[in-house]
Amino acid sequence: MPSDTAADAPVTTEELTGFLRDMLLIRRFEEKAGQLYGMGLIGGFCHLYIGQEAVVTGLSAAARPLDRSITSYRSHGHLLACGVPPAAIMAELTGRASGLSGGKGGSMHMAAPERGFFGGHAIVGAQVPIGAGLAFADRYAGEDRVSFVYYGDGAAQQGQIAETYALAQMWNLPMVFVIENNRTASPGSPKQVELTALAAAHGIASEVVDGMDVLAVRQAGRRAAQRCRAGRGPALLEMRTHRYRGHSLADPAGQHSRDDTRRIRAERDPVEHVRRRLRDRGTGEDTLKRIDDAVREEIAEAARLARDAPEPRDDSLFDHLAMVQE
Amino acid sequence: MSVAAKTGAGLVQITVPDLPGGAAEAVLERWHVGPGDQVTPEDVVAEVTVGRIRIEIEAGHSGLVEHLLAQAKGAVIAPGAPIAVIAARGEPDARREMSPLRAAAAPCPDLAEPPRPFRSPAAGAAPPPEPDETARVSMRDALRGALVAEMRADDSVLVLGENAAEQGGAYKVLQGLADMFGPRRVVDTPRLLQGVAGLAIGAAFAGLRPVVELRSFSLALQMIEQIVHSAAKTHYVTAGALHCPVVFRGPTGLAARSGAQHSQDVAALFARIPGLSVVQPSDAGDAGGLLRAAIRAPGPVIFLEHELLYGSDAPAPAQDAPLPRIGAARLLREGKDVTIAAIGLGVRHALDAAHALEADGISAEVIDLRSLRPLDSASVIQSVRKTGRCVTVEEGNPVGSIGDHLAGILMREAFDWLDAPVISCTNADVPMPYAANLEQLAQVGVTDVIAAARAVAYR
Numbered sequence: 098m099p100s101d102t103a104a105d106a107p108v109t110t111e112e113l114t115g116f117l118r119d120m121l122l123i124r125r126f127e128e129k130a131g132q133l134y135g136m137g138l139i140g141g142f143c144h145l146y147i148g149q150e151a152v153v154t155g156l157s158a159a160a161r162p163l164d165r166s167i168t169s170y171r172s173h174g175h176l177l178a179c180g181v182p183p184a185a186i187m188a189e190l191t192g193r194a195s196g197l198s199g200g201k202g203g204s205m206h207m208a209a210p211e212r213g214f215f216g217g218h219a220i221v222g223a224q225v226p227i228g229a230g231l232a233f234a235d236r237y238a239g240e241d242r243v244s245f246v247y248y249g250d251g252a253a254q255q256g257q258i259a260e261t262y263a264l265a266q267m268w269n270l271p272m273v274f275v276i277e278n279n280r281t282a283s284p285g286s287p288k289q290v291e292l293t294a295l296a297a298a299h300g301i302a303s304e305v306v307d308g309m310d311v312l313a314v315r316q317a318g319r320r321a322a323q324r325c326r327a328g329r330g331p332a333l334l335e336m337r338t339h340r341y342r343g344h345s346l347a348d349p350a351g352q353h354s355r356d357d358t359r360r361i362r363a364e365r366d367p368v369e370h371v372r373r374r375l376r377d378r379g380t381g382e383d384t385l386k387r388i389d390d391a392v393r394e395e396i397a398e399a400a401r402l403a404r405d406a407p408e409p410r411d412d413s414l415f416d417h418l419a420m421v422q423e
Numbered sequence: 424m425s426v427a428a429k430t431g432a433g434l435v436q437i438t439v440p441d442l443p444g445g446a447a448e449a450v451l452e453r454w455h456v457g458p459g460d461q462v463t464p465e466d467v468v469a470e471v472t473v474g475r476i477r478i479e480i481e482a483g484h485s486g487l488v489e490h491l492l493a494q495a496k497g498a499v500i501a502p503g504a505p506i507a508v509i510a511a512r513g514e515p516d517a518r519r520e521m522s523p524l525r526a527a528a529a530p531c532p533d534l535a536e537p538p539r540p541f542r543s544p545a546a547g548a549a550p551p552p553e554p555d556e557t558a559r560v561s562m563r564d565a566l567r568g569a570l571v572a573e574m575r576a577d578d579s580v581l582v583l584g585e586n587a588a589e590q591g592g593a594y595k596v597l598q599g600l601a602d603m604f605g606p607r608r609v610v611d612t613p614r615l616l617q618g619v620a621g622l623a624i625g626a627a628f629a630g631l632r633p634v635v636e637l638r639s640f641s642l643a644l645q646m647i648e649q650i651v652h653s654a655a656k657t658h659y660v661t662a663g664a665l666h667c668p669v670v671f672r673g674p675t676g677l678a679a680r681s682g683a684q685h686s687q688d689v690a691a692l693f694a695r696i697p698g699l700s701v702v703q704p705s706d707a708g709d710a711g712g713l714l715r716a717a718i719r720a721p722g723p724v725i726f727l728e729h730e731l732l733y734g735s736d737a738p739a740p741a742q743d744a745p746l747p748r749i750g751a752a753r754l755l756r757e758g759k760d761v762t763i764a765a766i767g768l769g770v771r772h773a774l775d776a777a778h779a780l781e782a783d784g785i786s787a788e789v790i791d792l793r794s795l796r797p798l799d800s801a802s803v804i805q806s807v808r809k810t811g812r813c814v815t816v817e818e819g820n821p822v823g824s825i826g827d828h829l830a831g832i833l834m835r836e837a838f839d840w841l842d843a844p845v846i847s848c849t850n851a852d853v854p855m856p857y858a859a860n861l862e863q864l865a866q867v868g869v870t871d872v873i874a875a876a877r878a879v880a881y882r
Contacts, residue, residue, distance in 0.1 A: 165629070167625075197661075197662075197664075198660055198661050198662040198664070199662035201659060201660055201662055202660040202661055202662065203660075206657075206660035206661060207661065207664075208657075208661040208664045208665050209664065210628070210664055210665060215625070215628050215629075215665065216657065216661060216665065217661070218652075218653065218657075219652070220648060220652050220653075223621060223648065223649060223652060223653055225621070226617060226618045226619075226620070226621025226622050226624075226625065226649070227621045227622070227624055227625035227628065227649075227653055228625060229618070229621070229622045229625060230621060230622040230623060230624055230625020230626040230627070230628065230629065231625045231626070231628065231629045233622055233625070233626045233629075233631075234625070234626040234629035234630060234631045235629065237581065237607065237626070237631060238630075238631075256617065257617040257618055257621065260615035260616075260617055260618030260619075261618050261621070261622070263613065263615060263618070264612075264613075264615060264618050264619070264622055267613070416662070416663075417658055417659045417662055417663040418658075418659055418697060418698060
């Protein structure tokens with residue numbers, strides 16, 4: 098895809114500081130969730146986003162306020178990136194009434210449509226055709242919106258994703274397919290094919306992006322979104338990223354080797370990458386520490402609230418089920 | 424297949440042959456010939472469809488095509504109805520005499536009359552009412568009318584389906600909609616069922632009210648993951664943050680000689696899923712209102728239409744009739760000895776059985792359940808308190824049937840009023856076989872219902 102001046106606009110120190118704060122919020126949130134999981138306060142599935150923070154942070158910066166997004170079960174980072182308070186997410190993880198889904202969804206089932214985020218979907222790949230539906234609705238209503246639809250390298254070879262490529266291309270849907278390729282598709286997955294080639298077979302333009310570099314992500318996101326807004330149809334971004342933790346806390350399968358992760362963490366960590374840039378611009382250690390401290394405090398408070406909040410009332414069991422008109 | 428009926432003056436009519444499964448009507452798809460074309464007996468002159476079955480009609484006679492009686496693609500035609508007239512070879516005078524312009528002077532008055540068996544659903548018109556007869560509506564027209572009304576009332580309502588615009592969809596329910604609303608709101612989809620299901624659900628999350636038409640509900644089994652997880656459950660697990668007002672509608676149930684994978688009833692399968700509503704009209708008079716209610720419902724609705732009922736008709740409801748409430752059963756016939764609670768085509772069996780039982784002195788009350796989720800068990804309980812006996816009728820397989828579910832409810836909540844065990848009449852516990860005799864054996868019918876009613880009445 099051709100680059101342009103808007104997409105390649107230089108980053109300001111203020112923006113870099115914002116990226117650092119946003120990525121640290123995800124990092125510290127996930128670390129805390131891991132702790133609470135270990136303490137038995139979070140049950141079942143809990144898929145952490147540590148290592149992939151630059152992807153959702155960069156694309157959120159590329160998106161406009163009314164744009165939409167949707168993702169899989171690995172959704173905490175996306176919820177934080179669209180501005181949901183950490184306490185509401187953490188309380189959902191602990192299954193409390195003050196959780197974003199009233200304690201009925203858990204880690205994989207949260208949505209904030211008023212912020213443009215449409216979930217949190219627990220079945221691998223299911224969110225991709227749904228994401229096309231968001232874009233379809235916008236095209237139908239003539240809304241100038243782009244839908245960012247996230248999925249992993251495991252889902253990327255599914256039949257329903259191929260079907261969605263075909264539908265998106267046929268109807269020229271304003272959507273950006275975002276493959277978060279952490280190269281850890283569950284064991285037994287077919288040997289990885291070139292994922293962009295699967296989309297190219299349907300005529301969808303794509304780009305491979307360094308998903309550990311928030312600026313590269315933002316620039317690619319702007320190019321893809323511009324393409325959609327210009328009515329030139331869907332685009333695909335393959336984000337090469339690296340997840341530090343296992344598939345889920347209950348299922349560490351698909352983890353990279355410890356050496357691998359240590360090396361990548363040292364050389365390519367997305368948070369460190371931004372810190373380094375800020376240091377290069379003369380931001381002092383005090384300022385950097387203040388940002389981290391404020392985030393740690395916010396997350397500690399969220400965890401405290403999530404521990405102390407009451408469980409949902411028994412009589413909420415049948416809420417949100419009466420789907421026919423009385 | 425061909426039927427050529429001899430008429431006077433060297434003219435022959437080409438008529439619609441008997442249709443598979445004894446179907447009462449077929450839909451004209453296309454003509455292969457036009458007036459003036461020379462045909463031989465084995466030439467295919469037209470194609471019609473009965474459900475998914477495509478039938479070629481042969482000329483059956485040599486000669487020149489005089490004129491076509493059913494012009495419009497989508498015209499509904501009955502077996503035995505003439506569709507074209509051909510002049511037998513070597514009788515050109517007769518051909519001239521029978522030209523449409525001079526039809527009034529033609530020597531065959533029966534041919535000159537307007538082709539009564541035809542009506543064009545594209546025109547949206549039911550046949551003109553006979554004197555002293557209330558207006559009637561076919562199931563197909565009632566469903567189309569409901570879609571038109573809701574699409575006119577609300578721009579967020581749209582229809583997606585295979586050949587929705589091109590060919591008027593399954594059983595021509597969508598005939599003419601594309602002309603009225605255009606391709607934005609009547610959307611042809613490819614047969615990418617998981618993709619289309621997810622897309623419709625996403626569009627509903629984003630505020631549209633999509634109506635997805637399936638060529639057959641058997642295809643919904645390729646969509647079932649999205650329907651069960653994304654449509655049914657998301658509202659609950661997001662504590663109401665996401666709404667999914669989508670309707671999946673299309674033919675289900677026995678489709679004559681279509682085999683195990685296209686002839687099946689999926690009602691009970693979907694009725695097990697909390698978060699869905701599951702609706703099945705049993706007659707044309709109720710179908711339109713139920714579909715309108717389904718489109719307006721705040722959550723996902725599985726709307727099941729019986730394959731064999733599209734051509735059936737019933738008195739048209741009044742324009743201002745209130746919409747039925749999804750979740751309310753309908754009392755169709757009062758009785759005092761046995762309650763027959765039925766679904767879809769089973770309601771026909773129940774009414775026929777009630778009629779037959781009357782001759783034996785057994786008075787049957789017939790309830791059309793019409794909504795399987797929510798299930799109006801209260802109405803059935805109320806009826807059983809009067810009759811003390813209950814028989815259920817549905818086309819699904821017996822395991823996990825609606826009937827057995829209802830029987831369990833009655834055992835728990837109406838035990839003291841029951842004078843006999845509840846009998847659930849269902850299809851046999853086999854995939855639907857193809858052979859005509861086996862198919863007959865596998866499907867629930869009126870004799871099963873009569874036998875069950877006698878058994879619970881100890882008669």
